[in-house]
Amino acid sequence: MRPLFCEIRLNYLRENYQILKKIHGKKLLAVIKANAYGHGAVQCAQALHDIADGFAVAFLEEAIELREHGITRPIVLLEGTFDAKEYDLVEQYDLWTVIHQQSQLELFLAHDWRKPTTVWLKMDSGMHRTGFFPHQFAAAYTALSQSDKIANIVKMTHFSCADEAERSMTDMQIESFDLGCHGLTGEESIANSAAMIRFPEARRDWGRAGLALYGVDPTGEFSGSLKPVMRLSSRIFAERILQPHEPIGYGANFYTKRSTRVGLVACGYADGYPRNAPNETPILVKGLRTKIIGRISMDMLTVDLNDSHEGVGDEVELFGDLINVQEIADAAGMIPYEILCNIKRAKRVYLK
Numbered sequence: 001m002r003p004l005f006c007e008i009r010l011n012y013l014r015e016n017y018q019i020l021k022k023i024h025g026k027k028l029l030a031v032i033k034a035n036a037y038g039h040g041a042v043q044c045a046q047a048l049h050d051i052a053d054g055f056a057v058a059f060l061e062e063a064i065e066l067r068e069h070g071i072t073r074p075i076v077l078l079e080g081t082f083d084a085k086e087y088d089l090v091e092q093y094d095l096w097t098v099i100h101q102q103s104q105l106e107l108f109l110a111h112d113w114r115k116p117t118t119v120w121l122k123m124d125s126g127m128h129r130t131g132f133f134p135h136q137f138a139a140a141y142t143a144l145s146q147s148d149k150i151a152n153i154v155k156m157t158h159f160s161c162a163d164e165a166e167r168s169m170t171d172m173q174i175e176s177f178d179l180g181c182h183g184l185t186g187e188e189s190i191a192n193s194a195a196m197i198r199f200p201e202a203r204r205d206w207g208r209a210g211l212a213l214y215g216v217d218p219t220g221e222f223s224g225s226l227k228p229v230m231r232l233s234s235r236i237f238a239e240r241i242l243q244p245h246e247p248i249g250y251g252a253n254f255y256t257k258r259s260t261r262v263g264l265v266a267c268g269y270a271d272g273y274p275r276n277a278p279n280e281t282p283i284l285v286k287g288l289r290t291k292i293i294g295r296i297s298m299d300m301l302t303v304d305l306n307d308s309h310e311g312v313g314d315e316v317e318l319f320g321d322l323i324n325v326q327e328i329a330d331a332a333g334m335i336p337y338e339i340l341c342n343i344k345r346a347k348r349v350y351l352k
């Protein structure tokens, strides 16, 4: 059996949720869009069900899957609806949808709601992707709040740069949000993972934790201990000794400098490991750090075994406890979000 495993440590997920909830205060949505950043949305939601205040997904189909697996906590649709018919299902499945543009607002008001419902109204405070401009926000809020179809409006916005060292963009967005919300009552939600860690003033009624929930600190500044939920591991399944000045792998992009013991690892880019991870990307063999040499193939990759006494049969950690997925992302010119979302084909093991 091919020894590539993707362990999902659900106990770490729960610990991370509790740490983040304590930091943010009040209520915290567990963001489990995109199959919980590759971790398995249903399994993650079930693991958090008794402690999570609610969940966030990108769109309707993701939410329905959760409802059909017994998730009864609040679920927010971060992208909102795509057409009028979706409001029937929003109602049927008891979901909270985001309204980020006028057409969604009009279709929402046109829908024949049987009982008043909660919506999340989104402001564009400076990211300029979605949301009502600050000067239009009060009008949208008023149109909704005057309707008897509304039980509750949660005011929200999203940051473009909360994880970057430069703080001024986020400061500016918080200021725009507060100005645009002036005089409007009700709950607020503005912080993603990075903002709840770095910007105390972004901690409002509802936090929205994604990456940090999975144990990856997007800021590099968090002093607490988030635990990586995903661990990708495999084994060395072949080894050979190459003479100095011999090429390895596709494109012959690595030449040995000395006599080199090379291990073959069962993991490749078809499993979601980044193909552009360069020579020297860190990897762990039986607990010892070494490096990838040669290009990543579809089903396998090659590592330098010289400095260790390890070989065939030994366990390899691609990332997880001692190799942080951030290191792989940095080496490959990616972000950890992408790598986690991409992992596939590996056998999944859910640990309680």
Ligand SMILES: *Cc1c(COP(=O)(O)O)cnc(C)c1O
Pocket (backbone or CB within 6 Å): 031, 033, 078, 158, 191, 192, 193, 194, 208, 209, 210, 211, 212, 218
């Ligand atoms: C994905 C998403 C989040 C979570 O962001 P992280 O950086 O992963 O914490 C929060 N809010 C919105 C609107 C999102 O789309």
